[in-house]
Amino acid sequence: xxxxxxxxxxxxxxxxxxxxxxxxxxxxxxxxxxxxxxxxxxxxxxxxxxxxxxxxxxxxxxxxxxxxxxxxxxxxxxxxxxxxxxxxxxxxxxxxxxxxxxxxxxxxxxxxxxxxxxxxxxxxxxxxxxxxxxxxxxxxxxxxxxxxxxxxxxxxxxxxxxxxxxxxxxxxxxxxxxxxxxxxxxxxxxxxxxxxxxxxxxxxxxxxxxxxxxxxxxxxxxxxxxxxxxxxxxxxxxxxxxxxxxxxxxxxxxxxxxxxxxxxxxxxxxxxxxxxxxxxxxxxxxxxxxxxxxxxxxxxxxxxxxxxxxxxxxxxxxxxxxxxxxxxxxxxxxxxxxxxxxxxxxxxxxxxxxxxxxxxxxxxxxxxxxxxxxxxxxxxxxxxxxxxxxxxxxxxxxxxxxxxxxxxxxxxxxxxxxxxxxxxxxxxx
Amino acid sequence: xxxxxxxxxxxxxxxxxxxxxxxxxxxxxxxxxxxxxxxxxxxxxxxxxxxxxxxxxxxxxxxxxxxxxxxxxxxxxxxxxxxxxxxxxxxxxxxxxxxxxxxxxxxxxxxxxxxxxxxxxxxxxxxx
Numbered sequence: 265x266x267x268x269x270x271x272x273x274x275x276x277x278x279x280x281x282x283x284x285x286x287x288x289x290x291x292x293x294x295x296x297x298x299x300x301x302x303x304x305x306x307x308x309x310x311x312x313x314x315x316x317x318x319x320x321x322x323x324x325x326x327x328x329x330x331x332x333x334x335x336x337x338x339x340x341x342x343x344x345x346x347x348x349x350x351x352x353x354x355x356x357x358x359x360x361x362x363x364x365x366x367x368x369x370x371x372x373x374x375x376x377x378x379x380x381x382x383x384x385x386x387x388x389x390x391x392x393x394x395x396x397x398x399x400x401x402x403x404x405x406x407x408x409x410x411x412x413x414x415x416x417x418x419x420x421x422x423x424x425x426x427x428x429x430x431x432x433x434x435x436x437x438x439x440x441x442x443x444x445x446x447x448x449x450x451x452x453x454x455x456x457x458x459x460x461x462x463x464x465x466x467x468x469x470x471x472x473x474x475x476x477x478x479x480x481x482x483x484x485x486x487x488x489x490x491x492x493x494x495x496x497x498x499x500x501x502x503x504x505x506x507x508x509x510x511x512x513x514x515x516x517x518x519x520x521x522x523x524x525x526x527x528x529x530x531x532x533x534x535x536x537x538x539x540x541x542x543x544x545x546x547x548x549x550x551x552x553x554x555x556x557x558x559x560x561x562x563x564x565x566x567x568x569x570x571x572x573x574x575x576x577x578x579x580x581x582x583x584x585x586x587x588x589x590x591x592x593x594x595x596x597x598x599x600x601x602x603x604x605x606x607x608x609x610x611x612x613x614x615x616x617x618x619x620x621x622x623x624x625x626x627x628x629x630x631x632x633x634x635x636x637x638x639x640x641x642x643x644x645x646x647x648x649x650x651x652x653x654x655x656x657x658x659x660x661x662x663x664x665x666x667x668x669x670x671x672x673x674x675x676x677x678x679x680x681x682x683x684x685x686x687x688x689x690x691x692x693x
Numbered sequence: 694x695x696x697x698x699x700x701x702x703x704x705x706x707x708x709x710x711x712x713x714x715x716x717x718x719x720x721x722x723x724x725x726x727x728x729x730x731x732x733x734x735x736x737x738x739x740x741x742x743x744x745x746x747x748x749x750x751x752x753x754x755x756x757x758x759x760x761x762x763x764x765x766x767x768x769x770x771x772x773x774x775x776x777x778x779x780x781x782x783x784x785x786x787x788x789x790x791x792x793x794x795x796x797x798x799x800x801x802x803x804x805x806x807x808x809x810x811x812x813x814x815x816x817x818x819x820x821x
Contacts, residue, residue: 479784483806484713490809491717496724519806539791 280311281318288313294325325433348422348441354397356381368443370415386411386419396426400437404428409444421448468533475526482522485515524654527586528637533663538580538665542691545575545584545615549608552588553631559596560604567592571608578689579666587659587670591682594655599623602679614668615688618682626674634672635660657670659684666690702821704728706747708738708764709782710756717807718751725813735764742768742777749820750779752799762797769798778819782807 265446272278280291291311299305305326312319324408342349348365352358361376363650369376369384389410390636400406411419422441429438489512491497493505500508530536553567577584595604602622609616626634637657656670665669668686705727709715719729730745732738735756742750750768754761765779780804781794794802803815 476784479806480711483711484717486806487714487809491720494809496721496809669797 277309284311284313284318285444287494293322294329294454305596321528332445345535348439350376350381350439350441351429351436352381352439353436354401356393356397358384359436365441368414368420369412384412386413388488397437400426400428401435410441412441420445423447423553458560465533468529468535471529472533475522475529479519479522482515483518486512488513518664521654524658527658528654529651529656531665536625536665538690539582540578540580542576542578543581545577545608546571546573548581548585549588549606549617550590552585553606553627554615555589558594559593562602563596565599565601567606568603569606569608571606575610575615576664576688579686580690583662583666584684584686587662588617588619589682590655590659591617591670591684594682595623595680597618610688613688614685616683616685618681618683622679625676625678625680626672627676631672631674635670667692702726702728702731703748704745705797706730706732706738706745706750706814707741707752708732708735708756708761710734711752711753714805714807717809721807721809721812722816735759735761735767738764739767739771741773742759746777748778749816750777751782751803751816752779753782754794755784762793765797765799778821780816780819 277293280293283289284291287549290313293309295307295309297305297307305324306329306469308323308325310321310323312321343363345362346364347369349360349362350358350365351360358376358379358381361371361374366372366376376384382393385393392408392410396406396408404427407424408426409421409423411421421444423444423582425440427438427440429436435455492500493508493512527536549569549571553569556567592604592606599621600623605618605620607616607618607620635656637654660670663684663686666686667690670682670684672680672682674680703726706785707718707722707729709717709718709731710733715731715733719731722729729743730747732745735758738750738752738756740757752761752765756764759767761781765781767801768777769775775798778800779798781797781799782805783791783794783802784805791802800819803812
């Protein structure tokens with residue numbers, strides 16, 4: 265041998281050969297070698313002691329080695345996956361668990377192997393497990409939600425994609441699971457939000473239909489009071505006229521309140537309908553000014569208007585009218601002497617309508633509450649003015665729906681100025 | 694207020710299911726010399742309008758059975774020339790539906806609550 269293989273006495277293998285001959289212990293070894301094309305291969309060498317000396321069996325195990333490496337590599341991949349991967353038999357006994365499966369449940373080092381999946385599942389889902397296994401067995405795949413226990417006894421929701429697989433003729437189930445705690449939370453939050461929105465919508469619908477019912481009797485109160493005041497049903501004396509005028513005024517106030525409530529509920533239910541048309545803002549302002557002539561005269565107030573002859577605006581005329589009427593009626597309400605100035609000006613893209621008065625003004629600390637609903641500002645020494653507490657709140661909401669805004673400036677004791685700015689052409693709120 | 698002689702009296706069909714509103718409009722219009730035909734439902738209104746050919750129909754929109762919009766459409770469908778003026782009486786909540794009222798075939802609308810001071814002038818606008 266030493267003649268055939270010079271230098272063999274210095275190799276590791278020679279040591280094995282001698283030991284095998286002396287001690288009669290078989291020896292196996294695996295070695296790497298290079299094929300002629302340079303690729304790596306593996307061979308296995310087994311040395312047995314036989315009566316004649318030693319027998320050396322050599323075998324190429326390159327394919328086997330490659331397959332083994334592949335399995336190792338796939339194991340590494342599975343361990344790197346963020347999803348839990350569990351393989352069990354049909355009875356639920358776990359035969360494989362990747363690293364994520366262990367970490368998710370607070371286990372380590374193969375502790376899940378051999379455990380019963382039924383016991384790792386919370387009772388409400390555990391009772392469904394056998395039915396699901398039957399379904400997986402039948403369909404081959406199944407996706408379902410479940411809840412699994414952690415090592416510490418706590419549980420978490422999990423979404424499972426199950427696949428029927430086969431190994432050596434044995435049916436197994438591969439379950440890829442993902443912790444869906446976050447998703448469940450988001451779903452719950454979404455559900456709560458939807459519920460809140462629904463309640464809000466119902467409330468607005470209730471207010472809208474209730475308001476309609478409230479208004480029906482007002483139709484005859486306002487109508488018949490008007491007829492009586494016109495003397496169409498017979499002559500009235502001065503006292504009767506005075507009292508009926510009070511009924512009419514109160515009914516009008518109630519109507520405004522109901523209409524405001526309807527508008528607020530519509531805006532809040534996002535159900536307000538706009539009618540967008542081009543109209544002349546200057547004509548509208550003139551009409552509004554004229555409609556307040558009597559009210560202004562009663563308080564000896566002058567209404568002055570500064571505006572171009574024509575101001576074409578494309579928006580909802582009715583809603584803009586409502587806002588300006590609210591601003592002018594507020595100005596008259598809170599002004600005892602002096603004047604109300606209405607000004608209209610444009611800059612090519614936006615139009616500005618300002619209503620300025622010489623009234624009691626607003627204290628700095630009250631400015632923040634101006635546009636809040638049901639907030640009414642009481643000024644010492646002044647009677648609380650008749651109002652709904654909805655006017656400015658609604659006006660501001662309407663202005664925003666129309667893509668504009670109302671701003672207020674005031675000096676207490678000197679007067680206030682409310683400025684409504686709007687796009688010349690409505691292009692969405 | 695212009696009074697016309699009985700033989701020339703203009704006839705107005707009022708379609709309204711609320712008794713008090715009916716009384717109110719009837720009172721105002723009768724006092725002003727109009728002859729009034731009353732209907733309490735949409736179905737009745739269609740039949741009466743086609744048969745009587747009034748000078749004006751005042752149509753409430755919210756009615757039991759077919760509503761004022763549907764009644765207007767049916768009147769328009771059964772008329773040869775579509776010449777009867779129809780004015781809708783809408784409540785404030787309906788004002789967003791101005792287009793619907795006009796699309797149904799109404800010539801215009803009067804808003805509730807009715808203002809007796811302006812009602813007659815508004816009605817006159819629609820009578821030919």
